[in-house]
Amino acid sequence: MAGASYARLLHLLVGWIFAGVILMIYPGTYRTGLGEILTRAVSLDVVLLALVALIPAMRRAEGVQARLLLVPDREEDIGVEPSGTWADRRRTAAWLIGRVVLGSAVGFATVFGLAPVFDLLTGPHALRYLPLVPVSALGYGWLVVWAGRLQLAMAVRLLGPSPAERLAEAELRAERLLERNRLARELHDSIGHALTVTVLHAGAAREVGDPAFVAKALEVIEETGRQAMEDLERTLVLLRETPAGGASAPGASAGGAPRNVVATEQPGIDQLPALFETVRAAGSPVEASIEVPPGVLPGVLSRESYRIVQEGVTNALKYAPGQPVDVQIAVRDGQLELRCANRLVTAPGRGGAGRRGGKGLRGIRERAVLLGGAASAGRADPVGPSTGSPADGDGEWVLDVRLPLRLGS
Incomplete structure (x- = not known):
C-alpha cells in the first residue's frame, strides 16, 4: 500500500x-x-x-x-x-x-x-x-x-x-482580480504616458538642435520621469499593502499605512493643466475646456477622469504627433462628460485604416463600466458647416466618456 x-x-x-x-x-x-x-x-x-x-x-x-x-x-x-x-x-x-x-x-x-x-x-x-x-x-x-x-x-x-464559503471565496478571488487589473491599468496609463512623452521629446531635441529647446525638453523628460517613478512607487506600496493572503504587509502600521514610506497623492482632475503642458511641450497643441465646479467630483471620479484623459492624449501623441488635441470636460445633467478628439493622420503603409483598439482603450472602457458609465472611441468624419458633407482631411479620432456623478444614478 x-x-x-x-x-x-x-x-x-x-x-x-x-x-x-x-x-x-x-x-x-x-x-x-x-x-x-x-x-x-x-x-x-x-x-x-x-x-x-x-x-x-x-x-x-x-x-x-x-x-x-x-x-x-x-x-x-x-x-x-x-x-x-x-x-x-x-x-x-x-x-x-x-x-x-x-x-x-x-x-x-x-x-x-x-x-x-x-x-x-x-x-x-x-x-x-x-x-x-x-x-x-x-x-x-x-x-x-x-x-x-x-x-x-x-x-x-x-x-x-459550504455554499456560503464558496461564494465568499469566489468574491475574494474576483476582488483580487479586479485589484490586479486596476493596478495594471494604473501602470499602463502612467508609465505608457511617460515613455511616450520621453521618446517624443528626445527625438524632437535631437532633430531641432536648439540649446533652449533641448534644455526645455530635458526638463520635461525629468519631470515626466519623476512623476512616473512616483506612480510606480505608489503601485508597489499598494501591492505590499494587499498581499495574496490578505494579511497586513510587514512594516505596516495599525492604520494600514506602511511605515517609512512617503505617501504620494494620486493625481486628479486638478492636475490636468500640468498634463496638457507636457503634451504641448511635445509639439501637440492642446485646446482644453474644463467646466467642472470645485468640489463636485468625488475623489475616485476625479482620479479616474484624470487617467482617462491621460490615456486619450497619450494615444493622440502616439498616433497623431504634432496634431491639435481638443479636450472638453463638463458636468451636465448629473453626468461628467469627457471628450478627447484629434485629427487622424494617415501613416505611410497603413492605408488610412486608423488605429485599432488596444489595452489602453480597453482599460478606459473598464474604468467607465466600473463607475457605472460608458465609453466609446472611433473615427468621426468632420462635417462642413454649410454643406453638411464630410470636410476635407482624414477625419477625427474621438473618445467620448460619460460617467454618473453618483454610482447607480
Whole structure:
C-alpha cells in the first residue's frame, strides 16, 4: 500500500478506537447480551457525536485532521473553518457518525478477519494454511484502500466548503482580480504616458538642435520621469499593502499605512493643466475646456477622469504627433462628460485604416463600466458647416466618456 493508504488507515482506526472506548466505559454491560450492548453503545455514540458537532471548533479540528491523514488531492476541498451555520453543524454531525461507523467496520474486519488466519498459521497444521497469507493480505489491502477512498469522499462532501464559503471565496478571488487589473491599468496609463512623452521629446531635441529647446525638453523628460517613478512607487506600496493572503504587509502600521514610506497623492482632475503642458511641450497643441465646479467630483471620479484623459492624449501623441488635441470636460445633467478628439493622420503603409483598439482603450472602457458609465472611441468624419458633407482631411479620432456623478444614478 502507498503512504496515503497507511495514513488513511490510521484515520479509520481512530474512529474505531473512539467506538471501542465508549463500549468499554458504557455502564451496565456486565451480563448483557452482545446485541443489546452494541445497540446501546451505538445509540450513545450517535448522541455524543451529535452533541460534540454543536461546537463550532469541532468542524475545524476534523478538517485539519482530515487534511493531514486523508491526503486529499487539493487541501482546499476540505474546509478548516469553524461551523458558522446550523447546516455546517448538521454536516459535521453526519461526518462524525459516518467516520466512526466506517472506522468501526474496518476495525472489526481487522480483528475478526485477520485473527482466525493468525490462529491457523500458529496451529499444528500451519503449512497447510500458508497459502492463505497472500490472499488475506491482498484482501485486507484492498479493503483499506477502498475504505480510505470512501472516507476521503465523505470528508470532501461533509467537511468541504459550504455554499456560503464558496461564494465568499469566489468574491475574494474576483476582488483580487479586479485589484490586479486596476493596478495594471494604473501602470499602463502612467508609465505608457511617460515613455511616450520621453521618446517624443528626445527625438524632437535631437532633430531641432536648439540649446533652449533641448534644455526645455530635458526638463520635461525629468519631470515626466519623476512623476512616473512616483506612480510606480505608489503601485508597489499598494501591492505590499494587499498581499495574496490578505494579511497586513510587514512594516505596516495599525492604520494600514506602511511605515517609512512617503505617501504620494494620486493625481486628479486638478492636475490636468500640468498634463496638457507636457503634451504641448511635445509639439501637440492642446485646446482644453474644463467646466467642472470645485468640489463636485468625488475623489475616485476625479482620479479616474484624470487617467482617462491621460490615456486619450497619450494615444493622440502616439498616433497623431504634432496634431491639435481638443479636450472638453463638463458636468451636465448629473453626468461628467469627457471628450478627447484629434485629427487622424494617415501613416505611410497603413492605408488610412486608423488605429485599432488596444489595452489602453480597453482599460478606459473598464474604468467607465466600473463607475457605472460608458465609453466609446472611433473615427468621426468632420462635417462642413454649410454643406453638411464630410470636410476635407482624414477625419477625427474621438473618445467620448460619460460617467454618473453618483454610482447607480
